[in-house]
Amino acid sequence: MPESTPTEGEPDLRDRLALVRARIADAAAAAGRSPNELTLIAVTKFHEAPLLRELAALGITDFGESRHQEAREKADALADLEPTWHFIGQLQSKKARQVAAYATVIHSLDRASLADLLASDERQAEGLTIDTFVQVNLTDDPARGGVAPGDSEALAAHIAALPGLRLLGVMAVAPNDGEPRAAFERLRRVSQDVRQSVPEATAISAGMSNDFAEAIAEGATHLRIGSAITGNRPVQR
Ligand SMILES: *Cc1c(COP(=O)(O)O)cnc(C)c1O
Numbered sequence: 001m002p003e004s005t006p007t008e009g010e011p012d013l014r015d016r017l018a019l020v021r022a023r024i025a026d027a028a029a030a031a032g033r034s035p036n037e038l039t040l041i042a043v044t045k046f047h048e049a050p051l052l053r054e055l056a057a058l059g060i061t062d063f064g065e066s067r068h069q070e071a072r073e074k075a076d077a078l079a080d081l082e083p084t085w086h087f088i089g090q091l092q093s094k095k096a097r098q099v100a101a102y103a104t105v106i107h108s109l110d111r112a113s114l115a116d117l118l119a120s121d122e123r124q125a126e127g128l129t130i131d132t133f134v135q136v137n138l139t140d141d142p143a144r145g146g147v148a149p150g151d152s153e154a155l156a157a158h159i160a161a162l163p164g165l166r167l168l169g170v171m172a173v174a175p176n177d178g179e180p181r182a183a184f185e186r187l188r189r190v191s192q193d194v195r196q197s198v199p200e201a202t203a204i205s206a207g208m209s210n211d212f213a214e215a216i217a218e219g220a221t222h223l224r225i226g227s228a229i230t231g232n233r234p235v236q237r
Helices: 013-030 049-057 068-077 093-100 112-118 121-125 149-160 180-197 212-217
Strands: 039-043 062-065 084-087 105-109 130-135 165-171 203-205 222-225
Touching (some): 013 212, 049 068, 093 112, 180 203, 180 212
Parallel strands (some): 039 062, 084 105, 165 203
């Protein structure tokens, strides 16, 4: 799988990352928030390990991946860096335990049966947890990942009661159509619902390359930013 070759004049990785960080700082300031409240997750799906290594050298500690096979290969290749791995893609039940072997955070927990598979008495006994987000589907299409907004609080309560799992908060992708700000405002209300049952689940995973400023304005704490940092994705393998 070849990395995309930068075309002449394209800003390099360092410049793109600096620009994203500056735009995050601007959006935080505009929202009256501190950038320290924000976790930047570099989404590196389809990119090879050397690019992640470059990002680590530029201070990135959190990587987002959406496909298990690819994520596991990179987790092996970069084990010496001990990064935080965020699994952000739709998760098949049969892959759940394998993902739990390397993922520190799973953003795409959207059903109780999947949570049950990820729960672990042994992990709990060792004092360890996998951090999780309830993924909320903000579209009208049930085939998209995520639980319906109205079912989020019940799923959150279910997860919070399981051994070896900790619920950080809610996650969503803004629908392709419509205003991202309105979608994130809705997610913020879902977050408030969830906190009725799980008060410590205060985090909000929202905001991608094209909408992270809107997400920050609506309280996002975990930004999942890919192409604005990495440049265009290489051809899918
Ligand atoms: C790919 C992906 C991202 C990053 O998208 P960009 O538009 O490249 O920033 C964020 N979240 C999820 C769930 C993704 O699949």
